[in-house]
Amino acid sequence: MSRRRSRKKPVDLTALELSIEGQSLQRKIITIYFAISFVPFVVIYWIFYRYVPDKLYSPQVALLYLMLLALSLTGYFLLKRWVRNILYIVSGMRRILSGDLHYRLNVDSRDEIGEMAKGLNDLVDELEKSMEKLKASKKLLEEVLMKIGEGLAGSSTIDGFLELMVNTIAQALDARVARLWLVDEEKQELYVKFISGGRKSEIGARRVPIGKGIEGWVALEKKAMCLPRRPASRGHVFSADEEDPTIVCVPLLFKDRLLGVLSVEDKYSGENFTDDDLLILNNIGTQTAVALENLRLNEDVEKTYMETLSALAIAVEAKDPYSRGHSKRVSEYAEKIARKMNLSEEQISIVRDAADMHDIGKIGISDEILHKPGPLTAEEREIMNKHPVIGEGILRPVRSLRRLCDAVRHHHEWLDGSGYPDGLKGNEISIEARILCVADVFDALTSDRPYRKAMSIKEALEEIGRWVDKRYDPKVFSALCEVLKEEGKIE
Ligand SMILES: [Fe+2]
Ligand SMILES: [Fe+2]
Incomplete structure (x- = not known):
């Protein structure tokens, strides 16, 4: 029998233990074998001694003893080999069970012990494959x-x-x-x-x-x-x-x-x-x-928050009869303009929802400034101009409303950079914010204010037209004109 060692050679305490156990087992079996082998010698001696004592020391009996001795020794070597093979297989099994799945038994005998070793190798092959599959799955x-x-x-x-x-x-x-x-x-x-x-x-x-x-x-x-x-x-x-x-x-x-x-x-x-x-x-x-x-x-929580904000936005407007319904109308104009400009559905929804919330930051502005009948002082104007930033701060904590922050923050930015709060110029201002800006101004001009009467649609468009390229995006302005034309509000 030849043996192949594993690729890994760790110090294996289990194998050491087995080798001590194995040696003692081997000794026990051999001792028992010799004890049993001794019996025929005694029996032959006793038969000759009892029935033919004169032949007890004859050459024939000596030859018989020699033959028995040869048989016993052959048996001894065969038994030793079998026991060693069995111990080798048991030791291999223990090694595999301790986790060394690369170890394989190498027994070249074709008897049952050889088959047992081969069966064990096949089993470990399968086990190794399953382990690899399991690792891959994991x-x-x-x-x-x-x-x-x-x-x-x-x-x-x-x-x-x-x-x-x-x-x-x-x-x-x-x-x-x-x-x-x-x-x-x-x-x-x-x-x-x-x-x-x-x-x-x-x-x-x-x-x-x-x-x-x-x-x-x-x-x-x-x-x-x-x-x-x-x-x-x-x-x-x-x-x-x-x-x-x-x-x-x-x-x-x-x-x-x-x-x-x-x-x-x-x-x-x-x-x-x-x-x-x-x-x-x-x-x-x-x-x-x-x-x-x-x-x-x-989403449920965010939906509730969104509904609360909408209610707040409406409440802010409701306090001021002049701005009542402003956000709703801005939202409608802005959506129509966005559709006319062939924006994507995602952009249209941003424009619409941002318009609904665009002045939510006015919650943070005092009523004296918000509802002042006359023009605002420079200081008051500065406070008022903070509403886009306050609005952004209200929306940003809600993940689903973050997409509206840009348009809300920048709905008072102008193309020439003279707007607020960041003084952005031209294309630095997103298309959503540019649309919102025009829709917001258009609704403000066509609504009554404490200090002036509402302009007609024609007058409002003339006013906005004066500022196109400086403040307002010309494409947005022409989209608004087209929308109003389609609705029959202008010629
Ligand atoms: Fe505003
Ligand atoms: Fe507004």
Whole structure:
């Protein structure tokens, strides 16, 4: 028997212990063997002594003893070898169990001991492969969770986070399609909220009743499911279809409350999803459900804050009959101008929401200044001009309102840099702020003020037109004119 040592050679106390135990075991077995081997000698001696004493010291008996001795010695060496092999295997097993998965037994005998060693090697091979797969799965899971964590920190809305998560899952599981289904409590249905790799038209349109189909079953039973390509394994719950892809599907549960379902279909490699994939998706599902719930709670809080701010903005205006409804009207003009200028939906929503809040900072200005019937002194003007900065300070703490801060802060900036609070020039002022500025002035000029009557639309446009290029963006101004023309307010 030859032996190959492991690549690693650590000081192995277990092996040392075994070698002491092994030596003592080997000694015990050999002692017993010799004790047993001694019996035939005694028996032969006794037979000759009892029945043919005259032949007791004959050459034939001596030859018999010699043969017995030779047999005993052969037996001794064979036994020693077997015992040593068994001890070697036991020592190898212990070494493997202590964590050295690179160690392999090398026994060249073809008997049962050889087979045992080979079986053990095969077992360790499998174990090593499983360990490697497990390590790879763990790494993948860590990477996915890290990406999701980063996404969670970086996304300002639930939607941004969920979209990133669905894309990450599809990538991580090497899947053609990943879907996130959310629950429609009223209709007791699941609907596709996000999809990666499939038809985008499914979003919001594809619906499954809870309890029907694979996703419906997962939602109803609140149990994960991993299905291979073969339809036979689907059982009676589903219709058998030869073309159905392999699928892995998990429920999104928060404190046993169903929030949705994650389903992933069809591996690029053509293989079936494995239990490892299911485990990964389950882990992601758990994290996602917690994040989803947290984001929802946050959005609820932010929604309440936003509603409170809107109420405050209206309250500020309500105190002054001259500015009542100002923000609402500015918001409507600003949105129309933004649409006319073909801004993106995201920009339009910023313009609209920022207009609603643009003078919220006036909460911080005293009523004497705010409602002074005559012109303001230089000192009072300075205080009044702080309202964009105060407004920004009110909005900034709320993550979802941060997108409005720029337009609110800069709605009194002018193109030539003579505006406030930062004296920005030209393109330094965002398009949202430039639109807001024109809409704000237009509504102010066309409203009554304590010190003057409202201008007509024509007069207001003439007044703004005088300042185009110096204060106001010409493109914004022409968009406003077009809007008013379309509404039949000017010719
Ligand atoms: Fe303002
Ligand atoms: Fe205003």
